[in-house]
Amino acid sequence: MRWYADNSELNGVRGASIPDILLFGGIAVEVDQVRPMREAIESVKAKYGHPRAPVKWNFKDLKALYKKQKLERLYEKLLKSSKEWRIEIAEIASDFDFRVILSVVEGHSIAKKTLTGVKPNLSRYAFSNGLMRFALHAQDEKADSAQVILDWPDRGDSKPFDLEYRTAYNEGKTGERDVSYHSGPLAPLGFDDCAAYVNMHHSTLLQFADLVLGANRELIECAIGKKSSGLGVDFCKIIKSRYRGYPANIVGRGISLASGRAAFRHDVREYVNRELST
Numbered sequence: 001m002r003w004y005a006d007n008s009e010l011n012g013v014r015g016a017s018i019p020d021i022l023l024f025g026g027i028a029v030e031v032d033q034v035r036p037m038r039e040a041i042e043s044v045k046a047k048y049g050h051p052r053a054p055v056k057w058n059f060k061d062l063k064a065l066y067k068k069q070k071l072e073r074l075y076e077k078l079l080k081s082s083k084e085w086r087i088e089i090a091e092i093a094s095d096f097d098f099r100v101i102l103s104v105v106e107g108h109s110i111a112k113k114t115l116t117g118v119k120p121n122l123s124r125y126a127f128s129n130g131l132m133r134f135a136l137h138a139q140d141e142k143a144d145s146a147q148v149i150l151d152w153p154d155r156g157d158s159k160p161f162d163l164e165y166r167t168a169y170n171e172g173k174t175g176e177r178d179v180s181y182h183s184g185p186l187a188p189l190g191f192d193d194c195a196a197y198v199n200m201h202h203s204t205l206l207q208f209a210d211l212v213l214g215a216n217r218e219l220i221e222c223a224i225g226k227k228s229s230g231l232g233v234d235f236c237k238i239i240k241s242r243y244r245g246y247p248a249n250i251v252g253r254g255i256s257l258a259s260g261r262a263a264f265r266h267d268v269r270e271y272v273n274r275e276l277s278t
Contacts, residue, residue, distance in 0.1 A: 001143040003028045003101065003134040004209040006151045006200065007123060008217045012106060012224060012264075023217055024126035025102025026209030028137055028244070031145075037096045038204045044088045045204075048081045049074045054201040055085070057214020057232075065201065083231060086211060090238040093208060099137060099254070100212055100243045103129035104220060104268070106259035121176065124160035128174045129256040131164070135183035137244055138191075146186070148195040151206055158197060165195045212239070216255070223271035224264065233275060240276040247277045 005026040009019035029037060042051035053074060054062055059082050066075035078085070105126040131148065138146040150161060165186075167175045172185035183189060200206045218232025240246060245253025251269045259265055 001028060001030050001138050001141065001145070002034065002147045002149055002205075003130075004149050004203070004205045005102075005127075005130060006206065006210050006213050007126070007154075008213050010217055010221060010226075012226075016107075020107040021220065022105045022107075022122050022126045023102060023213055023220070024105075024123065025100070025130040025216075026212055027205070027242075028099040028101050028134055029205065030097065030141075030143070033096050033098065034205065037093065037098070037208075040092045040095070041089055041204050041208055044085055044092055047088075048085045049078050052204075053078060055089075055207050056200070056210040057086070057217070062201075086215075086231065086235060087238070089208065089211060090215075090235045094239050094242060098242055100216075100239065101130055101133050101137060101254060102213060102216060103127070103133075103256040104258070105129070106261065106264050121160070124164050124175065125177070125258065127161050128164045128168070128177075128179075129258060131168055132181050132183070133244065133253065133256060135168070135181055135186055135189060135191075138189055139183045143190065145190040145192070147192045149203070149206065150195050150197050151200040151210070152197050158195075161195055169193060211235070219272070219275070220268060223268045225267075229275075236276060243276065250276055 003026065005024060008023045010021050011019050012021045014020065045051050045053050045055060054065065055078065056062060059079055063075060066072060103126045105122055107122055153161065164175050167173050168181060169186040169191060172181040173179060198206060200210060215232040215235035218230055219236050221227045222229055222233055243250045243254035251257060251272050255272065257265050257268055
């Protein structure tokens with residue numbers, strides 16, 4: 001089994017000048033599903049340009065990459081059809097037996113200096129919360145082996161994730177918080193001894209994980225009142241049965257929430273239950 005995971009962030013409703021909510025996670029897929037699922041997603045991309053064309057939720061982020069490769073016409077074609085291919089990818093992917101597992105962490109402070117200083121630890125915290133749930137999922141499914149595949153980290157700094165994975169693998173605990181994993185150490189569960197980092201531009205399933213995370217980012221924005229329902233919520237509704245814990249326990253089993261504010265946890269839980277659990 002593999003967990004393809006990425007990170008995202010957003011500004012909440014408390015007036016922070018930089019993002020104060022972090023998301024980390026993606027999709028858990030059994031190894032024998034990887035190739036057929038990849039090929040199915042690439043069949044959609046082929047309809048709109050090329051099967052191996054990189055995509056992500058915020059497609060405009062890839063403009064420089066396409067320009068560098070002199071593929072401006074392909075970029076414009078995919079940009080104009082981005083709503084259509086995102087929905088079609090969700091529809092075709094929902095035929096496969098993957099599970100959405102992600103973590104959402106709201107920072108305790110909205111001060112820019114504080115948020116900047118604690119961001120590596122928040123990223124590590126979000127990663128560990130997601131990793132805990134992937135470990136339980138692998139254990140529940142009696143997976144023979146498990147691998148964590150991550151997008152290359154921001155600024156190439158993998159240390160927060162490496163440190164967290166090491167303690168989880170060897171001791172079954174988080175790093176600085178010293179919280180025990182309910183699954184126990186990752187080593188006896190057949191996990192690889194380290195996380196793997198790959199370039200999202202070349203991994204179709206990591207691109208799909210980005211789409212899932214981006215859609216869930218919009219889901220959180222709607223839950224806290226930052227925007228009305230949009231494409232992200234529609235995307236999540238298509239794949240709703242693939243959330244771990246569906247239908248009654250998406251929040252907790254599929255989506256981990258960490259915040260010191262009860263209002264934030266309540267608003268997200270209520271919105272998810274209303275939009276995805278029926």
